[in-house]
Amino acid sequence: MPIREVRLDAVLRALGGAFVELVFAPSGDDVFVDSVVFAEVGDLTRPGTADVESSELWLAVGIGAAELAAWLNRVDQKGSAPRAVMSKEASDTSVRAAAQRAGIALMAVHPDARWDRLFSTIRGVLDHSVSRQDSEDVVFGSDTDLFELAQNVASLTRGMVSIEDERSHVMAYSASGDAADELRRQSILGREGPREYLRKLQEWGVFESLRRSDDVVEVPAHEDLAIRRRLVVPIRRISENIKGESGFSSDLLGTIWVQEGPLPIAGDADRVLRGAAAIAARLISRIRDAPSNEAIQVQRLLGVLGGGVDVPSLAASLSIPMSGPAMVIGVASVGGSVLSASGELVSSLRLHASAFHRESLVSAFGARIYVLFPRTQSVKSTVSWTREVVARLEKVSPSGLRAAVSSPVSTLTEVARARAEVDRVLDGTSGDVRVTTLADSRTPVLLGEIMDAIAADEQLHDPRIDALDVYDRRNGSNMRESVSVYLAHSGDVRRASEQLRIHPNTLRYRIKRVEEITDTDLSEPSTRLLMEIQLAASARAVSSPNLSDPSSTLRE
Template structure:
């Protein structure tokens, strides 16, 4: 499930760093990731090697990479790679020229296998152990952010300025730690760590767990809830003093919310995250509260800017899907994103269900990295993006349409089971080439729009499978948008129901749905067949048409559907 980082073509992905460009060394990367997450086992070529690209791979990707003689990524994250596969891969790459070998590998089993350690040493590749409890979907984005930061220019200024315009979250965390005293973690609105300062021996277990991407102890979270910490973070900008808890072995903390202000005074500021400072062996600095207030404002600007201005790679992906103006040079984008130009592809779109779209959109929008990891486990060349309240995945060179459908169903089930978000998905397949990706996105949007009313039957579908619902929905929308196409005779029928408390409209709809079978329709309505016959005759009198005429019946059924689509409430019963 290889996930290359950066927007360079394979020909330059592992080339020697440009001397004029800012780079980050392995030593600096490990220091930034913290000893709670990583530990260097061996560095045959030293730990000052440059790291400018990263890929997350499993055992199947190692076989693919071995068959290629193209330059490799600088850093590989081995996810679920068996020791035997890792040894074989290290031995294969050891015979390559230096530029065709990675500089470092991160693995959760590096501590345990002497065979892997020996193979990495023979290959001249640095081996880094990742904490067994660390989550790859947490470590991988952290590494990416560090590499992005190095491309923009590394390090805090010699005289740290809290108001520096080029400060990023990692730099801000370090500056707050220096000025407030303590160890800093900056989290998003879902309590996922975005950046942190260096830890020391005074770090408690709660800090270690948060850096590893794990949830804090439930007893402590319940205590925070009991103390009203989370409510105060949502409702105010005050700095909250969270006392130490001896029984839970947590130390004193200061925390402040990160909120996006709005000019609309009737709307509460949007919660973007929080900044936590754990006290170490020394007390907080006297002005720690003021430092946190200033940091909160800066963090809000940084996070808002990142939300509104995705990375260069993110922009390319969104333009490939037809967003942000589209009009891409497909060969150039394919080269930048390391996508194959030939072979059919699949496009999958995901949307929260109608009942959850308003509450889940914010959380769903933050799941781009998680979706990308799942997609990459299925197709090593996949790309994913979130546009508005929908997510899209491109799967180049898929093996079978059935496989794409099975993977999509599995992913929908996982999101519901593990994250309590119920999704619908639409698949466009095959997509002949990358130039058709934007059109494929339009197709999946049509399906998601057209099948919303059929949920949960339409959890995962395609245009071919749901064409009737999609086309009928679009026809009804088209008719609904043009008042001159509305039949006033149907309005008269609804008006009659409103005035008399009757249900002639429902009776007519049921009659039509049963293809004019009075007995079946009457049974569905729980009325006597003669009662239904009387109602249908009354309908024909009011609207002035005969339901035995095919054209009248078609027009009437279409008009009823348009009215029902515009007014989903059921007519009054009578």
């Protein structure tokens, strides 16, 4: 299914006129966009960046007025350029004149606006413009999204509304008038509000009330900080009990804030906010739980959904080239904990990936996030970028992040193989090295797969290991640990006894006892190899077959 285009004026309404303003649009033309990317100075001169595969909306990040005007003057007006450009240099007369000559819509971005928040908001509008809620609430109707909801609440309460997620990041907001205070302005621009005010909210118990109660909380004005009066209500996920009755869970999804404007907030604002919170809960849950159309297409291309894949059709739908090399990156958690592939983590990764490679695609599936880079074959630069991004996003995952980078594949038809390669690496490593490749981690990956194959085939299981385990259980001994350390040190009694903190003669006695219990001769190299493999395989099966590093037990 093709991606639905969105009118540019709808994007502008979502962003708010105080932060992004339309400077020029081709006369009489309806401008539609269905994709957005960051554009940097190099994109203006690099071959192939302004063709039919380019994004329709460019965010001109770090591009000066002279460079932007010069590029607009060179643009081919036969459909090879983006349809619209957002820039913080749009007030420059040369940029405006060049945009008019090129027939490209131009929008001015507020100097203090954060590009990452702007990108995230636009991407949300494009991804979820068709998201609708099924509420029968007659106050708001049955056909709305978060931005429309914010505007409707603003009309009913006579205030200015913002809808924030659980981390106080603004997801949607109503139009702002001249009465918008500094806190609202900074929040929408993506900046943190005054610290003194945040401390006041803490002192007044606002955050605690939002955590513990579904009630609307009144926040008084603060004249010294020029902060106006507000009402705020928590948004909680709606759950069903065993009787099928709906109710609010303790899972906080976000908040709805109403700032008082020129008129006092309406007297029935509490009722309006409670109804809006219920609708917002359904909208946010649906957006988070249901992947976008693009995400599903990327998952099909990566081969994680199974079945036949029509790669040419997917490539055309995703506007990426069929030919040329490609690479895949897989991101997971450190230490085997489940990766919380939250919207924030996926969005942040998408932002960084788009800045590195404009045609990149990102999708979460299961406990992992995958990044696809078409027309990419430089392992060195991709690994370097991945290390930087993993380090930046560490705070998003409490247990930390790790990543695997695939080898380049020649065409998109081989992308599923590249994804399978990064899964092999992530399954066979534990994250001691945060970013790696199959070439760099071949030993633990292959050993892990060998261990798993042995554990899965009963005929490859050596019953003599069971005899050793039975002896240890019956006698409270540690013969298994002793022989494992002994073999890991290649039969060096001195080093092995030091690690075990026992006398060398004690270890010699234990090894002799192991030989008697298992009816083996550990002086034979083949016997030592088999014993080491069997001990490692059984230990891996007991602990964690996918995440332990067998190289720590079995050495070449």
